Amino acid sequence: MTKNKYPLKIFAVVSLVLIALTVIFVSIFGVRTSVEIGGGLQVEVKLTYNNESGQLISDREIAGDYVSQIKKVLSKHGASVDNFVIEDKNIDTYLVVRIAKSKIKNPDTLKSDIAEMLKIDVSRVSDLQSLDSYFSSNIMLYISIAILCVLVVCFFAGWMRYGVLSGVSLMFALLHNIIFSMALIFLTRTQFSLVSLAAVLVSSVLVVFGFTQILERNRENSKSKQYAAHNEDEKLILASKQCKILVIIPIVALILSFVMVCVPVAYVQLAGVSILLCVISSVYSLLFVTPALHVYINDIKNLRAKQKLSTNNISVKK
Amino acid sequence: MRTRKGKKGKQSNKLILIAVLSVIIVLGTIFTFVPMQFGSTLYTGVWGSINVSSEVYSGLYAEYDIKGEASKADITSSMETIKQTLAEQGYQSSKVLSIDGKKIRVEIGYPTTNVNGFASAHSALSSVAVGAFEFRSASSGTDYKLVSAKDHIDKMSVGDYNGTTFLTINFNKEGEVKFKELCAASSTIYVYMGKNLQTSFDASNVQDYSQMQLSITDYSSAKDFYYKAKFGSIKVDLNADTAVINTMTSHLGLSTTEGYNILFWLLVALVVTVIIAGFAFIAFKFKVVALLLMPAFLLDAIIAFWIFAGVNVIEINLSSLLAFIVGISLIFTGTIGYMSRISEEYKAGKTIDASILAGTKKARSAMIVTSSILIVIFALLSGIIKNLVSVNLILFVCSLLGAITNIVLLPWFVSIFNKSNKKQGEPFGFKQITVEESQND
Numbered sequence: 001m002t003k004n005k006y007p008l009k010i011f012a013v014v015s016l017v018l019i020a021l022t023v024i025f026v027s028i029f030g031v032r033t034s035v036e037i038g039g040g041l042q043v044e045v046k047l048t049y050n051n052e053s054g055q056l057i058s059d060r061e062i063a064g065d066y067v068s069q070i071k072k073v074l075s076k077h078g079a080s081v082d083n084f085v086i087e088d089k090n091i092d093t094y095l096v097v098r099i100a101k102s103k104i105k106n107p108d109t110l111k112s113d114i115a116e117m118l119k120i121d122v123s124r125v126s127d128l129q130s131l132d133s134y135f136s137s138n139i140m141l142y143i144s145i146a147i148l149c150v151l152v153v154c155f156f157a158g159w160m161r162y163g164v165l166s167g168v169s170l171m172f173a174l175l176h177n178i179i180f181s182m183a184l185i186f187l188t189r190t191q192f193s194l195v196s197l198a199a200v201l202v203s204s205v206l207v208v209f210g211f212t213q214i215l216e217r218n219r220e221n222s223k224s225k226q227y228a229a230h231n232e233d234e235k236l237i238l239a240s241k242q243c244k245i246l247v248i249i250p251i252v253a254l255i256l257s258f259v260m261v262c263v264p265v266a267y268v269q270l271a272g273v274s275i276l277l278c279v280i281s282s283v284y285s286l287l288f289v290t291p292a293l294h295v296y297i298n299d300i301k302n303l304r305a306k307q308k309l310s311t312n313n314i315s316v317k318k
Numbered sequence: 319m320r321t322r323k324g325k326k327g328k329q330s331n332k333l334i335l336i337a338v339l340s341v342i343i344v345l346g347t348i349f350t351f352v353p354m355q356f357g358s359t360l361y362t363g364v365w366g367s368i369n370v371s372s373e374v375y376s377g378l379y380a381e382y383d384i385k386g387e388a389s390k391a392d393i394t395s396s397m398e399t400i401k402q403t404l405a406e407q408g409y410q411s412s413k414v415l416s417i418d419g420k421k422i423r424v425e426i427g428y429p430t431t432n433v434n435g436f437a438s439a440h441s442a443l444s445s446v447a448v449g450a451f452e453f454r455s456a457s458s459g460t461d462y463k464l465v466s467a468k469d470h471i472d473k474m475s476v477g478d479y480n481g482t483t484f485l486t487i488n489f490n491k492e493g494e495v496k497f498k499e500l501c502a503a504s505s506t507i508y509v510y511m512g513k514n515l516q517t518s519f520d521a522s523n524v525q526d527y528s529q530m531q532l533s534i535t536d537y538s539s540a541k542d543f544y545y546k547a548k549f550g551s552i553k554v555d556l557n558a559d560t561a562v563i564n565t566m567t568s569h570l571g572l573s574t575t576e577g578y579n580i581l582f583w584l585l586v587a588l589v590v591t592v593i594i595a596g597f598a599f600i601a602f603k604f605k606v607v608a609l610l611l612m613p614a615f616l617l618d619a620i621i622a623f624w625i626f627a628g629v630n631v632i633e634i635n636l637s638s639l640l641a642f643i644v645g646i647s648l649i650f651t652g653t654i655g656y657m658s659r660i661s662e663e664y665k666a667g668k669t670i671d672a673s674i675l676a677g678t679k680k681a682r683s684a685m686i687v688t689s690s691i692l693i694v695i696f697a698l699l700s701g702i703i704k705n706l707v708s709v710n711l712i713l714f715v716c717s718l719l720g721a722i723t724n725i726v727l728l729p730w731f732v733s734i735f736n737k738s739n740k741k742q743g744e745p746f747g748f749k750q751i752t753v754e755e756s757q758n759d
Contacts, residue, residue, distance in 0.1 A: 036413060085372075085425070087379055087566035132390070132416040134397035139705065146702040150695050157691045198637045198709045202644055205695055205713070209648070209688050213655070216684040245654050252592060252647045256640065259588060268581060271636060 008292040015180060015289060022183035031186055033100065034193035034267065035082045039133045040100045043114065044126040045070075047086070047093040056091065059120075063095050069117045070097055077110050082191070083267050100191060104128060143197070151175060154208055162215050165297045173211045173290040177204040181281040185274055193267065196274035203253075203278035210246045210286045214239045232298045236291050246286075253279045332734065343613055346620035364627045369435075371411035371635035372427040372568055374582035378436075379425045380443040380563040381417070382556040390419065396552035397422060400446055402704060403548040407442055410633035410708045422446075422556065425566065427633070440563060442545075447558040449512015451550025453497070455504035457515060463503045465489070465496045467551035474547055476540045483540040484531040485547065498527040511550050512558060516543070585639035592643050596650035604657045605747040607728075610735060611653055614727040618649065618719040625715055631707050638708040645716025648692075652724035656681040657746070660732075664748040673743070674736055678729045689721035 031038075045066060047059045059066070063086055071081050082100040086093060104110050107128040115122040151171050158167030181200045185192055217239035221227045227235060253275055260272025350364045371377070384393070397414045404412040404426060413425040424446060428439035451471075456462035470493025475486050489497055500507060501521040509516045509532065517532065524530060534540040593615075601608035626632040660677030664670060696714035700707050732746075739745055 035415070039415070042417070083568060085379070085566045085568045088564045089562065090564075129417050130419070132393065132397075132419070134394060134401050134414045136394045136398060138398065142702050142704070146699050149698050149702065153691070153694050153698065157687075157694075161687055194705060195637050195640070198640065198706055201699065201703075201706065202641070202709065202713065205692065205699075206644070208695070209692055212688045212691055213684060216687055220680065243655075245651060245658055248651050248654065249644065249647045252643065256588060256643060259584070263581060263584060265581060268636065275640070 008296045011289045011292050015176065018187065019179060019183050022187045026186050029189070032189050032191050034191050034270075035098045035100050035131055036133055036194060037135045037192060038100065038102075039131050040082060040098055040102060041079075041104065041128050042096055042098045042131055043070075043111070043128055045095045045097070045114070045118065045120070046124040046126075047095055048091070049121075049124060058093055060086070060093055066095055066118055067097070070114055073110065073113045073117050074099060076113070077104055077106070079104060081266055083265075098131065102130070147178060150205075158212075158215070162219055165301060166215050166294070169290055169294040169297065170208060170211055170215070172293055173207050173285055174204050176289055177207045177282055177285040180285060181278045184277040184281055188273070188277065190273045190277065191267075191270045193271065193274070195267075195271035196278075199271070199275045199278040203275075203282040206249055207282045207286045207290070210243070210249075210282075211290055213243045213246060214286075214291070217242050232302070233295050236295055240287065240291065250279050250283055336734075339613070339617070343616055343620070346624075347616060350620045350623050365623045367627050368623070369408045369410070369633040370427045370582070371409075371633050372413070372425050372566065373411065373635045374585070374639075375427045375634075376565060376567045377425055377427040378439050378443055378563060379423060379566045380446060380561060381421050381423045382447045382558075383421055383560045384416075384419075385555040385557050388419070388554040392553035393419060393422070396554045399548060399552045400424060403545055404442060405631065405704060405707065406548075407545060408630045408633060409439075409442065410631060411635040411637070422554075427635075443563050444561075445542075445546045446549050447512075447556040447561045448546045448549050449514070449558060450510070450555065451547045452510045453500060454508045454510055455500050457508045457518070463496070463500045465493055465500055467547060468553050469493070470496055471551055474544060474551075476537070476544045478537065479531075483534050483537050485534060485540055485544055486529060486531050487547075488529045489527070494528045497524075497530070501527065511546055581636070582634070582639075585636070585643075589639060589642050589646065592646050596646065600650070600653060600657075603654070603747055604661075606735065606745040607653070607657055607732070607747075610731040611723075611728060614723045614731065615649070617727070618723055622712075622715050622719060626711075629711065632711060633708055635708065637706070638712055641709040641712040642716075645713050645720075648713075648716055649720040649723060652685055652689075652720050653728060656685070656724050656728065660746070661743075661748050664743050664746075670736060670739070670742045670746075670748070673748070674729075674732060678732075682725050682729070685721060685725050689717055689725075692717040693721070 035042075047063060047066075049057055049059075051057050067081065067084055074080055079099045079101045082098045084095060084097045086095055088094075111125050111127065112122055115125045118125075151174060154174050155167045155171040158170035160167075162170075178200060181203060185196055185200075190196070214236070218235055221230075221235050221239055221242075227238065230238065257272045257276040257279065260275065261269050263269060263272070353363050353366060354361045372379075388396075393416050397416060400422070401412060401414045404414075404424070409426040411427075413423075415423045417423055424443060426439055426442065428435040451467035453465040454462045455464070470489055472488045472490045472493070474488070477484060477486060501524050505521050506518050507521050507524075508518045519532070532543075534543055597608050597611070600611060632638060656677070659681040660673050663673035663676045668676065693714060696710045696717060700710035700714055703710065735745070743749065
């Protein structure tokens with residue numbers, strides 16, 4: 001008897017523990033979202049000013065230094081820069097810094113700290129303004145409906161092609177990846193933004209793509225006399241090996257995420273981290289959890305079939 | 319038995335098809351990617367008409383003061399409408415925020431090589447504060463009945479009927495009652511957008527009070543009017559007189575009036591690297607297949623850009639560039655999977671012809687199943703999650719084109735090449751396992 005290469009119990013424990021930890025963590029600390037999703041705060045710094053002789057001077061060229069210094073001030077106040085823009089307003093230029101936090105304890109102190117750090121007059125720093133995003137419960141509802149529809153599509157596609165149990169496995173692959181990716185993102189306090197949402201959805205669909213390829217190979221191998229003696233576990237391992245070409249997509253995504261993490265722009269780095277977490281989740285879902293569940297379901301199905309065939313009441317041991 | 323004439327006929331059909339395909343690829347490449355000057359008109363190429371977001375290019379922002387007090391729910395609903403309407407105009411990744419509950423701020427990028435890009439973006443932002451879209455019973459004074467878009471209109475659409483372009487407005491139940499009262503109160507109905515009278519029509523011509531149709535000169539003007547009407551239907555009143563529209567950039571070292579930032583070039587470099595790496599890998603593993611894939615890939619790119627420009631909902635931003643990278647990887651994965659299947663058959667000892675036949679048949683069924691599932695999923699996601707339309711549409715198109723490439727085009731090119739191939743598996747980089755190797759295994 002070959003050792004089970006897909007110990008479902010271990011994977012189930014890992015997934016459930018992580019998800020439970022995430023639920024506890026989120027209920028205590030909340031979810032870290034970008035300004036675009038959860039709103040936040042913004043502060044404007046006027047880059048243009050009149051010098052003593054009345055000439056208009058612009059600090060546009062040192063805006064980069066201003067941003068670095070503002071980051072230091074914000075970190076002392078327990079906040080960070082989400083993104084910034086440099087905008088023109090009539091003849092003036094402003095640096096607008098956005099913070100993905102809904103409240104700062106001492107906003108007036110923050111304002112004076114920024115002015116002090118930048119060595120500018122405090123009148124050039126605006127009061128903190130609150131930002132609300134357009135992201136409403138309607139959008140969350142649409143996303144939930146979309147995920148539900150995709151789950152149904154996966155189930156029916158898997159069922160029609162490979163049988164109801166494969167349909168369940170396919171649906172589970174998608175669902176597990178979505179939940180696990182979100183859990184990793186929330187647990188690591190990575191900022192949840194639209195790019196993270198896109199990464200979660202795309203990685204989940206790629207898991208479906210990968211598992212469908214494996215199921216297709218598995219189906220082909222099952223029909224072949226060459227592999228008739230193999231059990232389900234072995235056939236699935238063989239099919240996974242035959243589909244090793246699928247590793248291209250996670251590798252490309254990994255390289256992409258590393259490159260993005262190296263870009264000196266905060267929201268790009270955070271997007272890179274989200275993609276990295278989604279890749280980890282998709283590899284774990286595709287190569288470990290879903291095959292384990294698929295093999296387990298098949299084993300139960302075979303066991304029940306044997307029990308039905310058995311002519312006496314003694315239970316058939318595996 | 320196949321006759322000589324039949325064989326020759328089939329060959330000449332193939333040659334005609336190849337010739338037509340070549341012409342499409344050459345002309346398509348030119349019109350898709352190459353900007354050209356025709357007198358005083360600059361043709362930017364199809365790819366030049368695709369919008370770019372303010373994440374990767376300079377952009378425009380606008381701030382509008384909210385008149386009076388407005389509830390948070392009304393502000394959020396208005397921001398959602400503004401975001402959706404801008405997305406319909408191609409500004410998928412516009413940023414819409416409210417500041418202190420007193421202002422609404424909108425940021426959009428604008429097309430790069432499109433000379434009208436700045437003007438279109440400015441016009442789009444100006445329309446946001448166009449004012450309330452209303453039907454009134456009088457054109458002056460303050461004592462008039464009215465039907466307002468924000469309270470009484472269910473939906474609006476633009477369509478052509480019998481050669482005339484109409485904006486069709488469907489009223490909700492309350493709106494239907496109000497509209498009936500309005501038509502009874504006055505023989506002329508005046509259509510207003512804020513303070514400005516847009517048009518008027520005869521109330522006696524109205525027969526169905528649940529909807530009405532405004533005829534507009536042409537489709538482009540109708541679409542403009544439709545977008546303004548959508549902005550005019552938001553729950554909050556925006557002050558057009560104090561609206562500020564100006565230039566901005568979200569990156570340092572970049573002017574607020576032009577330029578791609580480092581992020582854009584980095585992501586374009588990544589897309590190009592993935593393409594080059596993909597071809598290099600295929601060339602290394604399957605030799606001549608890289609050359610055979612090139613025309614198919616070029617055709618995919620041409621069709622993709624024409625689709626993106628045509629639907630006008632794609633915007634180049636961080637998410638969509640990621641979608642391009644994943645989509646291109648999907649196409650290459652399909653190709654490598656397909657050639658690997660043929661390689662397996664060849665290693666098992668079959669001739670190259672038999673390997674291509676058997677491998678294509680097996681790879682085709684897998685490709686059809688996976689591509690069908692992906693196409694349905696991405697089409698669903700594009701329709702339901704409006705915020706990620708760019709990403710889902712790009713992946714939908716890549717899945718579709720990948721399926722066409724790996725199911726139809728590449729097998730066809732491989733079989734055409736193989737007909738003149740005398741070196742068995744060599745040009746494809748295939749090796750058959752020798753008796754010694756199989757014994758060692």
